[in-house]
Amino acid sequence: MYFDSAGPVNTEATLKLAVKACAERRIKHLVVASTAGPTAKRALELVKGTSLRLVVVTHNWGFGEEGKCEFSEEIRKEIEQAGHKVHSGMLLTRNLGKAIALKMGGHSESELIAGTLRVFGQGVKVCVEMACMVADAGLVPAEDCVFVAGTGKGADTALIIRPAASHNFFNLKVREIICKPAKF
Secondary structure: OEEOOOOHHHHHHHHHHHHHHHHHHOOOEEEEEOOOOHHHHHHHHHHOOOOOEEEEEEOOOOOOOOOOOOOOHHHHHHHHHOOOEEEEOOOOOOOHHHHHHHHHOOOOHHHHHHHHHHOOOHHHHHHHHHHHHHHHOOOOOOOOEEEEEOOOOOOOEEEEEEOOOHHHHHHOEEEEEEEEEOOO
């Protein structure tokens, strides 16, 4: 599925397509990016009553403001009480290389990879980053999972990815594009 535009208008369709793909392919893990919580909350509603394991990935603490997390603590508790996971970690391509580039100028290898992934769309970049992040954290096995992310707020991209730990980044495999914006 290719959407005519990017952004939150596609959230409901993206999440439903992702859950459907999990069911059709017997995929056990759905990984969803969520900055503040509404996308994660809707994903939680859609996986209720299924055997799917939901992992929500948020920005790291201090991403927007030092010492703070943008993700709703109430929604975090709701997800965890339902037996699912929330991971607040640093985006794969926003690491020490980014800090050095911000301080001293220039660009890092990780920023080059991020820029390259963005040619496919912001959501594709974030899905790939999350595949390493949740593998690094031990939250998903090394088997195909569905990853959902978006452009700005909401969700507009879903991919089937076989994750890999970040030090094995080039072993990660994007298996299928379930949906993404054609225009972004």
